[in-house]
């Protein structure tokens with residue numbers, strides 16, 4: 001291993017709350033697209049880190065990719081760019097569907113182009129327990145290798161009506177994360193209840209308090225008005 005490559009970085013721990021690989025990949029952007037976002041995949045190493053945490057790469061392959069990326073800076077930048085372009089197409093497709101809209105043809109075309117590139121690398125291999133799908137990589141250090149499973153995951157989700165009808169977008173004001181709502185009564189509204197759900201809960205609580213405060217000060221003002229009218233009236237009688 002090259003001493004110049006820090007294979008343990010970055011230390012970011014990604015969240016996997018989408019319930020589907022391709023949606024988790026779209027959730028590598030914080031905030032709300034179109035408003036304010038935070039990019040979590042700022043380098044090829046970030047992409048490898050996410051892929052490793054997603055279970056797409058084992059440690060030795062991840063380390064090999066990082067070493068390879070350090071040798072091929074331009075190629076690793078291009079691989080990251082390709083990953084981000086695919087990610088945004090996948091995001092737009094499922095965000096549209098979550099809003100009961102049809103995805104843009106250009107996004108579907110892009111996904112299909114990537115599928116045609118990567119699905120040709122799928123192979124069936126025999127194992128002790130039978131047969132498994134596996135991915136044949138162009139080379140051992142194929143920088144784009146996590147993109148095959150991601151594109152396939154998007155294709156499979158799109159063709160799984162029982163899952164697709166439950167794709168939702170987080171209701172958080174500052175969040176656009178996507179997830180498959182697998183709750184029994186399909187009532188999930190938040191990507192992470194303890195984050196976006198709590199923010200909404202706190203906001204509702206504050207609004208309720210504010211309304212209660214403005215309600216009680218209005219009643220106090222009304223009571224004062226009534227009191228002063230009564231005094232005037234009482235004064236008038238005297």
Ligand SMILES: [Zn+2]
Nearest residue numbers: 170175191196
């Ligand atoms: Zn959220």
